[in-house]
Amino acid sequence: MPDLNSPPIAPSIASRPDLDWSQVRETILMLNLSMTQIEMALHDSSSSVGELTDSFTSISGALDAIQQVAGYLPDVPEIQSAKTEIALLGSEVSNKVGQAIVAFQFYDRLSQRLSQVCRNLDDLGVLVNDPVRLYNPYAWVALQQKIRSKYVTEDDKHMFDTLMETRDVQKALAEFMKRKREQQPDGDIELF
Structure with a gap:
């Protein structure tokens, strides 16, 4: 009869x-x-990006206020050059804020992709841990279809299809990058 007071035996580990x-x-x-x-x-990075987003929102609001106040200044020759300088600097800062917003969009897309990777790894772990499904090819196909169905962009779906077809990560990445270059020959940025 087993001793009911003894601690449970931990599963075996590699070490x-x-x-x-x-x-x-x-x-x-x-x-x-x-x-x-x-x-x-x-x-960790989400909180930093949140702080940056708040900062840029604040900067944008302050910039709007500065430009509005500058617009109230009288049109007299003594301050005209200052008004012009404020407008030029405001435009420059506005462009930089716009570039920062685009960078945040890229970060957001990166976060989405990495979160999807975590969900895919979790689904893979569940399948691999199930002895019945582990050796069932239909379970693997179902997992692959589930993963593909969660891709949002056509580029991601095409990359997935290329990888499944060629079984070569480098080929899939090369094809992905080639498609990106062909879609944006002038350096345009696709916003998502």
Whole structure:
């Protein structure tokens, strides 16, 4: 009869293998570690980006106020050059704020992609941890279809399709980059 007061036996791990050790559990552990690192990075950077967003919103508001006050100044020769300088500097700052907003949009897209990677890794871990589904090709196809269905852009879907077809990460990335260059020959930026 087992001793009910003894602590439960922990599952075997790579550093202390026993007959219960499983490379599947180790794989899932490594996937979970990767997901945790991504989530931590997203969390840490999210607060910084939030602060930057607030700062740029404040800068934009202050800039609007400065330009509005400058517009109230009388049109007299003594201050005309100052009004012109305020307008030019305001335009320059406004352009820089616009560039920062575009950078925030790229960060937002990066965050979305990394969050999707975490969800995909989690789904993969669930499949790999299920002995019935692990060896079922239909379960793998279902997972792949689920992952593909969550892609938002056609470029991401095409990259996924290329990877599934060629099984070559470098080819899929090269094709992805080639399509991006062809779509934006003048250096235009696709906003999402």
